[in-house]
Amino acid sequence: MHYWQVDVFAEQPLAGNGLAVFPDARGLSAAGMQALTRELRQFESIFLLPGEAPEAFDARVFTVEEELPFAGHPILGAAALLHHLHAPGSQARWQLQLREKRVSVTTQRQARGFYAEMDQGPAQFGERLSEEQALGFGEAFASERDSRYPARVVSTGLPYLLLPVTAAGLARARQQRDLDAELTRCGAAFVYLLDVDAREGRTWDPLGVVEDIATGSAAGPVAAYLVDQGLEQPDQSFALRQGRFLRRPSRLDVCVHSDGSVRVGGSVQLLAMSELLVASDSLG
Structure with missing residues (x-):
């Protein structure tokens, strides 16, 4: 079984x-997928299984801790690799079925690498936090709140608490405590600190x-x-930036269409291919 490293x-x-992308994960159990993700220590890994049509695949995404119902950069990276492996033309279209969502992705070859873009569908707006709540989350990151804009939970598959902060607050942010319980109360899975300007x-x-270096599932929200x-x-269309503080500069292209659908795209580079040397059924 081969797997690929992509950026x-x-x-x-x-x-x-x-x-890490496993383009044909047949034979791997969920426990094996989880174990491999922990071994590879990527923020996320994606495992593909052939679907009902040549362009359709089932996809499972894991962090080192759990399986995710939806993710951004794994979908784009997997689609670019599928283009490399299965589509000789300059453009292609793919359907990836995740645990809770089906995503359409278009890909095209570039002079260097590929460009992939997904339709995340319409955004769902959740709770708008009080200023007291927003300040509390800001303090949890030792950050500085930008009170010009509200803190709001928004989702296109994963709910993020979007917390506007100042440029200085973004630069010095460090999470100070476990926020699971507080996030659950406001209906969010993660906090995304945003320098709006x-x-x-x-x-x-x-x-x-x-x-995280670059978060496609947050870019849509x-x-x-x-x-x-x-x-x-x-x-x-406009661009979002992430990853600067980890020395991994990232550009996420986004567009919200008048019908409400949100598209997120970016360039993908194929870096390496590796071979799994142990039997898949021995991984759990």
Whole structure:
């Protein structure tokens, strides 16, 4: 069984968000997928299984802790690899069925790597936090709240608490405590700190142990939030930035269409292919 290392939201190799992609994971159990993700120590890994049509695949995404119902950069990275393996033309279209959501992805070859774009569907707006609640989350990150804009839960598959902070607050942010219980109360899975003026953000796992480099599942909610606030216009593409503080600069292209659907895209670089030397049925 082969797997690939790819960089997503990366305009050149060794940038963006790294990802392990297993293009044919038949024979692997969920426990095996989880064990391999822990072994590879990527923020996320994605495992593909052939679907009912040549362009359709079932997909399972794991962090080192759990399986996710939806994710961003794994979908884009997997689609780019599928293009490399199965589509000789310059453009292709894919359907990836995750645990709770089916996602359409278009891919195209570039002079270097691939460009992949997904339709995340319409954003769902959840709880708007009080300023007291927002300040509490800001303090949890030792950050500085930007009170010009509300803190709001928004989802296109994974619910993020979008917390506007100042540029200085973004730069010095460090998660100080476990936020699981507080996030559950407001209906969010993660906190995404956003410097609105710079269109730049940061996010961590709920325990604050690992910072994500570039978060495609948050990019859609951020795009919808900025349009809702009147800071960007529908049907106009713009870019979000992430990963600067981890020395992995990442560009996430986003657009909120007038029908409400949100598209997220970026460049993907294929970095390496590896071979799994142990039998898949021995992994659990």
